Amino acid sequence: MHTVDVVVIGAGFAGLTASRELSNAGYEVLTLEARDRIGGRTWTDYRLGHDLELGANWVHWVQPHVWAEMTRYSRGIERSPRAEEAYWHGADGKPRQGTLEEFMALIDEGQQLVIDDVREAMPRGAEPTVGRIEELDHLSIQDRFDRLGLASEAKAANESVWVGHVNAPLSEVGLSSALRWVAATGGHWQLMHEASATYRVAGGLKAFTAAIASEITGEIRLNSRVASVAQSGTGADAHAVVTLESGEQIRAKRVVSTLPVNAIGEIAFEPELPLAWRRQHAERVASQGTKVWIRVGGHVSRFFAYANQNDPISVLKAEFYCADERGNYTILVGFGPDHSRVDVDDIASLQAAVDRCRPGLAVEEATAHDWMADPLSQTTWMTHRPHQLTRDLTELQATQGMLHFATTDNANLWGGFIDGAIESGLREARRIIDSLPRPQRRSGS
């Protein structure tokens, strides 16, 4: 049986970071990735005549783990177009048009009130369970909005903004998610907006993950889906056996699982997973929405639009201005709370969804990846249901024997983001380095 020091399951940001740290520390690391590519929930693909991010898109310098990696690999940023026009639904439920400033004035009070107690609830962004959050963790974001007494137009606009952030019906998402994001930006919701949806990585996330992978000395094996992980033995004989779907087995001193909570049930673990993992996997995390790229005819204004939180697409914005033999076109990016309500092949229903956001656009084509239906993710960007953060986070971070868990789902600071994935990969690599004797340096190294 092939033997290595560490098997890392998954080559997303968490897995690549852990593998790099461990291989740079001298361990023999084998990274097993089920897909035919690295990157996990980041995926830059050429579609609609442009490189598009089908998964994660935006980063910011207030995300410290991301930014350290951006510096390390000399990555730059590009700004998504600054909106000149805003669209939202008026009190009559019909789309209204205004300026960006008018829209920001409309949502200002509600955005602040939702997170007004953030400094008491979550005084330290990097320690999200410290503070009054435990008392508040039974609340959903919808519970909070329903108690604010906002006028209907402002309430609907504020709700749509938060659906765009959390990618699920607000009644299913813990208030903790809103508080976490704003705690991570020092309590400033405007900065949180900028951090979560403004700056793309120049050259795409594909080039970023390739840069990390190029530093990993061990093998990154694609098309290698892990079926089971069994720990056995004690003392010096303690080891884990990782079995691939193909039947091949690898023996390791440590294993790092980077699977999201929703997907971890696809692997059989012996002993069974800790309670927090089993419980949260059974409940599912809250995120369940969609991200869709839409080609519309002509070069349209730089806009963003918010429909109702129950619409198939609740947030829509112009991202790229392009031209081909069919003429000028604009690529829009849209987000909705329920992945099952957007079918990229059904242009008529997409047109209706776009009309609800911003009338007057002609939908030509669309593309997306259904991350919820994808067995290797079964989630988008993680947001918790009520109770999940304070009840489970500490246990989700704990090591189980030789098994480590590195995933954005169990990060402290930007849980659910690329930053959280890197944080978790660094954390688990450090734990392994501290607990596993370093191998003798190989000759020449």
Ligand SMILES: Cc1cc2nc3c(=O)[nH]c(=O)nc-3n(C[C@H](O)[C@H](O)[C@H](O)COP(=O)(O)OP(=O)(O)OC[C@H]3O[C@@H](n4cnc5c(N)ncnc54)[C@H](O)[C@@H]3O)c2cc1C
């Ligand atoms: C549509 C969308 C938009 C997003 N937008 C943003 C954004 O703008 N900014 C941001 O910071 N974040 C965003 N995110 C979140 C970000 O993509 C994730 O937080 C991050 O990429 C997660 O990294 P990870 O390594 O923890 O998990 P993953 O990337 O999911 O990595 C886990 C890996 O494990 C592999 N795997 C699963 N099962 C097995 C198995 N049995 N055997 C072997 N391998 C397996 C998977 O294929 C995957 O490669 C977005 C996510 C989505 C889906």
